[in-house]
Amino acid sequence: MHNLPLHRLKHFLGLESRDAEAFAALLGEQRHFDRHDIIRRAGHTPPEIYFLIDGWVASRVESQQPRSQIVKVHLPGDIMGDSSLALDHSAETLLALNSVTLAAVPAGALAELFVRSPRFAASLFLIAQQERVWLMDRLTSVGRTSAVHRIGGLLLSLHDRLQAIDPSRPPSYELPLSQHEIGNVLGITQVHANRSIIRLEETGLIARNGRLVTIVDIPGLRKFSGVPQREFSGTPEWMRMLRSLSSSG
Amino acid sequence: MHNLPLHRLKHFLGLESRDAEAFAALLGEQRHFDRHDIIRRAGHTPPEIYFLIDGWVASRVESQQPRSQIVKVHLPGDIMGDSSLALDHSAETLLALNSVTLAAVPAGALAELFVRSPRFAASLFLIAQQERVWLMDRLTSVGRTSAVHRIGGLLLSLHDRLQAIDPSRPPSYELPLSQHEIGNVLGITQVHANRSIIRLEETGLIARNGRLVTIVDIPGLRKFSGVPQREFSGTPEWMRMLRSLSSSG
DNA sequence: CGTGCACTTGACAGCTGTCAATGCCGGTGG
DNA sequence: CCACCGGCATTGACAGCTGTCAAGTGCACG
Numbered sequence A, B: 001m002h003n004l005p006l007h008r009l010k011h012f013l014g015l016e017s018r019d020a021e022a023f024a025a026l027l028g029e030q031r032h033f034d035r036h037d038i039i040r041r042a043g044h045t046p047p048e049i050y051f052l053i054d055g056w057v058a059s060r061v062e063s064q065q066p067r068s069q070i071v072k073v074h075l076p077g078d079i080m081g082d083s084s085l086a087l088d089h090s091a092e093t094l095l096a097l098n099s100v101t102l103a104a105v106p107a108g109a110l111a112e113l114f115v116r117s118p119r120f121a122a123s124l125f126l127i128a129q130q131e132r133v134w135l136m137d138r139l140t141s142v143g144r145t146s147a148v149h150r151i152g153g154l155l156l157s158l159h160d161r162l163q164a165i166d167p168s169r170p171p172s173y174e175l176p177l178s179q180h181e182i183g184n185v186l187g188i189t190q191v192h193a194n195r196s197i198i199r200l201e202e203t204g205l206i207a208r209n210g211r212l213v214t215i216v217d218i219p220g221l222r223k224f225s226g227v228p229q230r231e232f233s234g235t236p237e238w239m240r241m242l243r244s245l246s247s248s249g
Numbered sequence C: 001c002g003t004g005c006a007c008t009t010g011a012c013a014g015c016t017g018t019c020a021a022t023g024c025c026g027g028t029g030g
Numbered sequence D: 001c002c003a004c005c006g007g008c009a010t011t012g013a014c015a016g017c018t019g020t021c022a023a024g025t026g027c028a029c030g
Helices: A007-013 A019-026 A107-116 A118-144 A147-165 A179-186 A190-203 A218-225 B007-013 B019-026 B107-116 B118-144 B147-165 B179-186 B190-202 B218-225
Strands: A031-033 A038-040 A048-054 A057-061 A069-074 A092-096 A100-106 A172-174 A206-209 A212-215 B031-033 B038-040 B048-054 B057-061 B069-074 B092-096 B100-106 B172-174 B206-209 B212-215
Touching (some): A007 A019, A007 A118, A019 A100, A019 A107, A048 A107, A057 A179, A057 B118, A069 A118, A069 A179, A069 B118, A107 A118, A118 A147, A118 B069, A118 B107, A147 A172, A147 A190, A147 A212, A147 A218, A179 A190, A190 A206, B007 B019, B007 B118, B007 B147, B019 B100, B019 B107, B057 B179, B069 B118, B069 B179, B147 B172, B147 B179, B190 B206
Antiparallel strands (some): A038 A092, A048 A100, A057 A069, A057 A092, B038 B092, B048 B100, B057 B069
């Protein structure tokens, strides 16, 4: 049994709230996937969302082949598939990048929680906004920087997010993406991704050992990649007035 | 006095709901801006959001100069500034592209409406998801297609959104963006934007007359640009169970 | 030991950025 | 009214970044 990574939900809810646990109670059976398994294919839309418990998942937009693009790499604690709640046909394919454990929440159960706790609703709203900000940063990186800088930005932002899950973790992690997939995230080809990784390594900002990536110089890489370090507020003032499960039952 | 463009709010709420009007009642005084005026600068975060009543607004992420990137072109009916509700320091600068009329809603008032109408909360959540999907499509366009295709995709998606505001509108509109700004949206330089626009015009898919853009062949341009036509569900089934102002007072 | 997948490297073409000059046009001051 | 000016659009020349094609290497796995 995994210890559920509720850090993202709790970030906006605040520590006194029990809403994260209420959300966890909605989770269905845990499902497991292996690398390259497709969790949900674009076009299908079972009205449910997914909570990523363990492993990495890519969210890929299928434009006309072979122009698909990985728009998000999900890490444990992420909510997945929610961007397709607004669509009749989901926009993204969810693809396991390594061994994955997740659980689903039906949209109806989510709606009930929206009613029971406006604060939970606001929190989910803010998490979606957080995803928008990250997506905007990624668009900026892809739109305005060269391949080497994009790689740096990707490796750094993954580091930042892993750090948020486990602050005691050293600046080093196993990257389960192939270079083809890395290129797919960054909007470059596999061959050019390879060359750019090597050139980034030559700057001394990162080091590699197989797929183990180490950020050697975090401030240096942050400056180099130009990716801003976003500081997301905890529970905003206006959110404290919202009823939470902790105060209603 | 403008007729408020509530089409986007009503899309998910459904016609029987009075929530869109309740939201409209929260709007502060109308404010006016001229082209090039800065509505809100990145870094500042008054806890409020904006409702765009008339005109076009660019949302620009300020990375280290001069690497800023326009991540969204807002049209009437859009909610602006909400992606920064989660941040201590807003990520985006809002910039008037032509004559703009808008009104603000304090975050506190928004929170009250979240409590009074879970259905409104869900609607705002879905609008944020819709923005995520569009942003994902834009990232795909920038990441995986050449400059000519990106221009086509931008012009087509603007057409689609204008069409959603006024379905009777002909496939022709005044584009208030300079070529420098177009390049800034697409992740290319002004010079290359110019060349690409001219090459797109030569395909016969679009026509120009000054800044008046006409989409000559809509299906052709859709195929050419590779931008999918997203169909956003109206009120999803799971949302119908949510209490709305129409049924609670 | 063969097979398949991922990574690496080279050569070359094509797309895009940079630098620079020209033309156009509306607004301003003389 | 006209000269001047600044912003924007257009064009040319050239360099540099990135994609494509192709071949070779290394490694895990059966």
